Amino acid sequence: MGGKLLLAAFAGSPPLSQVATSAAHGEDSPYFAGWKAYDENPYDAVANPDGVIQMGLAENQTSFELLEGYLREHPEAAGWGAGAGSFRDNALFQDYHGLKSFRKAMASFMKKIRGGKASFDPDRIVLTAGATAANELLTFILANPGDALLIPTPYYPGFDRDLRWRTRVNIVPVHCDSANGFQVTVSALQAAYDEAAAAGMRVRGVLITNPSNPLGTTVKRTVLEDILDFVVRKNIHLISDEIYSGSVFATPDLVSVAELVESRARHGEKDIANRVHIVYSLSKDLGLPGFRVGVVYSYNDAVVTTARRMSSFTLVSSQTQKTLAAILSDEEFADVYIRTNRERLRERHDHIVAGLARAGVPCLRSNAGLFVWMDMRRLLGDGEATVASELKLWDKMLREVKLNISPGSSCHCSEPGWFRVCFANMSLATLDLALARISRFMDRWNKATTQHEQQ
Amino acid sequence: MVSHVVADEKTLLLSKKAGCNSHGQDSSYFLGWQEYEKNPFDPVSNPSGIIQMGLAENQLSFDMVETWLEKNPDALGLRREGGASVFRELALFQDYHGLPVFKNALARFMSEQRGHKVAFDPSNIVLTAGATSANEALMFCLADHGDAFLIPTPYYPGFDRDLKWRTGAEIVPVHCTSANGFRVTRAALDDAYRRAQKRRLRVKGVLITNPSNPLGTTAPRADLETVVEFVAAKGIHLVSDEIYSGTAFGEPGFVSVLEVVAEREGAAAASDVSDRVHIVYSLSKDLGLPGFRVGAIYSSNAAVVSAATKMSSFGLISSQTQYLLAALLGDKDFTRSYVAENKRRIKERHDQLVDGLREVGIGCLESNAGLFCWVDMSHLMRSRSFAGEMELWKKVVFEVGLNISPGSSCHCREPGWFRVCFANMSAKTLDVAMQRLRSFVESTASAVPARSISCPIAIKWALRLAPSSADRKAER
Numbered sequence: 001m002g003g004k005l006l007l008a009a010f011a012g013s014p015p016l017s018q019v020a021t022s023a024a025h026g027e028d029s030p031y032f033a034g035w036k037a038y039d040e041n042p043y044d045a046v047a048n049p050d051g052v053i054q055m056g057l058a059e060n061q062t063s064f065e066l067l068e069g070y071l072r073e074h075p076e077a078a079g080w081g082a083g084a085g086s087f088r089d090n091a092l093f094q095d096y097h098g099l100k101s102f103r104k105a106m107a108s109f110m111k112k113i114r115g116g117k118a119s120f121d122p123d124r125i126v127l128t129a130g131a132t133a134a135n136e137l138l139t140f141i142l143a144n145p146g147d148a149l150l151i152p153t154p155y156y157p158g159f160d161r162d163l164r165w166r167t168r169v170n171i172v173p174v175h176c177d178s179a180n181g182f183q184v185t186v187s188a189l190q191a192a193y194d195e196a197a198a199a200g201m202r203v204r205g206v207l208i209t210n211p212s213n214p215l216g217t218t219v220k221r222t223v224l225e226d227i228l229d230f231v232v233r234k235n236i237h238l239i240s241d242e243i244y245s246g247s248v249f250a251t252p253d254l255v256s257v258a259e260l261v262e263s264r265a266r267h268g269e270k271d272i273a274n275r276v277h278i279v280y281s282l283s284k285d286l287g288l289p290g291f292r293v294g295v296v297y298s299y300n301d302a303v304v305t306t307a308r309r310m311s312s313f314t315l316v317s318s319q320t321q322k323t324l325a326a327i328l329s330d331e332e333f334a335d336v337y338i339r340t341n342r343e344r345l346r347e348r349h350d351h352i353v354a355g356l357a358r359a360g361v362p363c364l365r366s367n368a369g370l371f372v373w374m375d376m377r378r379l380l381g382d383g384e385a386t387v388a389s390e391l392k393l394w395d396k397m398l399r400e401v402k403l404n405i406s407p408g409s410s411c412h413c414s415e416p417g418w419f420r421v422c423f424a425n426m427s428l429a430t431l432d433l434a435l436a437r438i439s440r441f442m443d444r445w446n447k448a449t450t451q452h453e454q455q
Numbered sequence: 456m457v458s459h460v461v462a463d464e465k466t467l468l469l470s471k472k473a474g475c476n477s478h479g480q481d482s483s484y485f486l487g488w489q490e491y492e493k494n495p496f497d498p499v500s501n502p503s504g505i506i507q508m509g510l511a512e513n514q515l516s517f518d519m520v521e522t523w524l525e526k527n528p529d530a531l532g533l534r535r536e537g538g539a540s541v542f543r544e545l546a547l548f549q550d551y552h553g554l555p556v557f558k559n560a561l562a563r564f565m566s567e568q569r570g571h572k573v574a575f576d577p578s579n580i581v582l583t584a585g586a587t588s589a590n591e592a593l594m595f596c597l598a599d600h601g602d603a604f605l606i607p608t609p610y611y612p613g614f615d616r617d618l619k620w621r622t623g624a625e626i627v628p629v630h631c632t633s634a635n636g637f638r639v640t641r642a643a644l645d646d647a648y649r650r651a652q653k654r655r656l657r658v659k660g661v662l663i664t665n666p667s668n669p670l671g672t673t674a675p676r677a678d679l680e681t682v683v684e685f686v687a688a689k690g691i692h693l694v695s696d697e698i699y700s701g702t703a704f705g706e707p708g709f710v711s712v713l714e715v716v717a718e719r720e721g722a723a724a725a726s727d728v729s730d731r732v733h734i735v736y737s738l739s740k741d742l743g744l745p746g747f748r749v750g751a752i753y754s755s756n757a758a759v760v761s762a763a764t765k766m767s768s769f770g771l772i773s774s775q776t777q778y779l780l781a782a783l784l785g786d787k788d789f790t791r792s793y794v795a796e797n798k799r800r801i802k803e804r805h806d807q808l809v810d811g812l813r814e815v816g817i818g819c820l821e822s823n824a825g826l827f828c829w830v831d832m833s834h835l836m837r838s839r840s841f842a843g844e845m846e847l848w849k850k851v852v853f854e855v856g857l858n859i860s861p862g863s864s865c866h867c868r869e870p871g872w873f874r875v876c877f878a879n880m881s882a883k884t885l886d887v888a889m890q891r892l893r894s895f896v897e898s899t900a901s902a903v904p905a906r907s908i909s910c911p912i913a914i915k916w917a918l919r920l921a922p923s924s925a926d927r928k929a930e931r
Contacts, residue, residue, distance in 0.1 A: 014686075017597055020596040020597070020762035061547070064543050064546065067546070068540060075532060078531050078532055079528075087517065090746055091517065091743060091745075092512060092514065093745075094585075094745040094748070129584050129773075130768075130771065132768050140473075140621055141470055141473045144470045144471050145600070147470075166621070168600075204468075287547070290775070291774060291775055292549070302469060306469070309616075312587050313588050313617075314770040316773065317584075317747050317748050318747060318748075319776050319779065
């Protein structure tokens with residue numbers, strides 16, 4: 001008995017898995033640290049006017065009342081109506097094919113967003129609980145543990161977790177820099193491919209985000225063609241995360257990889273469709289991240305079949321499918337929403353760009369997304385273009401200026417000094433306050449620099 | 456499926472996971488489903504179609520939920536009591552910690568189901584898109600690629616996909632037999648552990664389903680103690696899938712493993728197993744809401760809760776649904792009357808099936824829970840083998856027109872057992888199913904065996920000679 005007690009006393013908890021204990025969930029990065037700081041001291045116009053303003057969250061809060069208004073006018077969209085059995089059928093519906101009416105509405109919505117330049121087959125739409133799930137799912141399907149995906153930098157910090165954590169797939173960055181506006185080049189793709197090979201990793205695909213997060217730019221047609229040619233040459237896949245496709249508010253128009261697949265098919269190119277997969281979601285365009293609606297769209301039958309089965313782990317609530325099917329199949333409403341949302345994003349974008357310019361802070365020229373890619377390189381100081389000094393500046397912005405913005409290093413940007421600043425997740429008044437704080441900060445910095453130079 | 460063994464550069468490869476069979480879709484469980492989909496029974500439009508008895512759904516109590524919805528339009532309309540809209544908040548709410556008001560309501564509901572003998576701390580709940588997602592997430596947290604979990608047979612066929620497919624984990628079955636009503640024994644657990652070791656698999660835990668699918672029985676307290684002792688001795692985890700906890704309609708009643716753990720703590724303070732016992736729950740069976748994708752992991756192990764919470768990012772519950780269910784489960788009057796009436800209806804339907812089977816000489820394992828019975832049709836097999844079971848199953852699906860689940864798909868070691876669901880159809884449809892079974896049993900008894908062995912077609916003739924179920928109805 002004594003021996004048993006001794007054993008029990010020394011016996012720890014049974015171990016967890018490597019996946020559970022690894023840090024690949026990525027939550028130790030500054031991207032998340034800034035969130036924590038915000039959570040501890042959140043700005044509120046009345047209750048906490050000196051608090052941290054959240055500019056690190058790419059949410060779209062500009063167009064709610066359109067959706068809210070729709071539901072008010074069409075309450076049956078949120079309910080199940082008087083038809084006997086309608087609630088019951090919906091509550092029972094766990095078919096991983098997804099509600100047909102919802103897939104049709106989604107296909108139509110995706111086509112509208114692309115100005116009709118590409119069509120989508122509802123039967124190729126696989127529904128997942130958010131783009132987070134869609135990206136992980138595709139990675140499980142296209143790559144084995146130890147394989148690599150090539151991703152142009154800077155990229156969404158969440159990819160480090162979403163694509164690598166449970167899948168044990170690697171990301172090899174494709175380095176882009178400001179010399180050409182951070183566009184992907186073939187030589188950068190090749191360099192990344194070679195780097196992966198040298199490390200003994202098998203490259204399975206390229207993943208692009210178009211429009212780009214964090215750049216806020218649409219990918220140029222010629223660049224897309226180059227990427228497509230590259231994946232054909234290497235016989236690998238292409239995943240195009242088009243989660244921001246509905247947020248393109250200025251020219252050039254979005255060129256979706258869907259458009260290129262269709263045009264190449266028309267020219268008899270057979271080898272392209274099987275390797276192209278698109279990810280979408282309603283989290284950004286409709287501002288509904290809480291409803292968990294993501295899409296895997298693939299031109300490859302085996303991928304569609306497998307993705308459907310795998311979606312069992314991440315189905316969209318049938319209640320939500322029904323509500324959104326009602327909203328999105330209202331063609332008139334969808335048109336008005338897309339148009340209005342774009343206008344509001346453009347206004348907000350122009351406002352922040354102008355405000356930053358007045359404060360002496362340039363941004364990368366952008367035409368999409370919910371954020372700007374802000375250039376603070378000159379604030380790093382001579383010979384100080386390092387990640388360390390970028391993080392120092394970031395920390396200053398957080399603690400002194402009380403703005404949570406995302407440092408470029410958390411997006412794996414190879415050029416220190418860039419920051420992603422969100423503009424669509426706050427009121428105009430709050431945005432103006434943030435701009436005022438930046439302005440004052442820049443005044444202080446200018447004075448300090450001038451004084452230093454005078455010494 | 457796509458071959459993944461290639462030297463050919465032209466083939467565009469998918470992963471091994473995409474090409475493998477672990478998703479289990481080629482098993483009879485899914486094949487029977489497919490047959491049903493091609494020819495589904497409908498009392499009006501397709502009365503000779505296949506009756507779905509392979510789907511463990513609870514369709515008995517929707518009316519109660521519908522009534523509640525009519526009385527509570529705010530929950531659906533995404534409004535607070537008083538009319539203020541919560542649309543915006545919910546639309547933005549993607550916090551993987553879950554909607555607090557929903558977790559609180561769920562914790563209370565889960566406690567109510569256990570007669571308040573166990574208290575659930577909402578901060579130990581991890582919400583997931585269904586139990587399917589919860590079970591997989593737990594595997595990712597507890598087992599490395601190639602590690603094993605021990606699972607008593609017979610078990611839910613979906614586990615082969617849910618627990619193994621993307622995780623790379625292995626399942627080693629714990630053999631249970633009809634000799635003792637398929638109860639788990641220490642000897643069986645030890646035997647499974649040894650077999651795992653022989654295969655050089657590291658055992659990370661045991662997974663039980665309580666109440667059991669497909670047996671329909673609640674685990675006796677003594678059996679739970681046996682399992683807890685075992686995992687304590689081996690230093691491994693225990694996952695208890697309690698998805699059917701609200702369907703326990705008869706004695707001896709449902710005992711959660713958490714009760715056993717709590718008692719143990721009281722008795723011997725040094726033997727703390729609370730950090731290795733994890734519960735899975737869902738509203739798919741008790742409330743009949745599988746479409747809403749509401750699952751949960753409950754654990755007192757902070758590291759598990761932390762890792763599983765982050766993982767739930769890959770399968771969060773729609774905030775719209777969380778809000779609705781927070782209101783539903785938060786209504787104590789509703790839950791109290793729902794739970795009682797739901798159980799009463801399940802018992803009634805269970806009894807109808809058991810009586811109907813008994814009338815035609817078919818016995819079941821005595822059960823007190825679940826949405827199905829574990830039926831012994833071994834005497835109807837032509838040979839006491841799994842081949843015989845498959846042959847019988849095909850007859851029942853294609854000729855009798857009942858999609859039931861063969862025990863082999865549940866990894867049962869004894870041929871001749873079938874899981875037959877009763878809660879996913881009306882009483883009338885269940886009646887039709889019983890009549891068809893009666894016809895089948897009677898005609899099997901009267902069929903000429905010698906001829907039928909050499910010529911399968913003769914069997915079909917023999918069956919057709921018997922009066923059809925429609926004729927039978929006229930006789931009654």
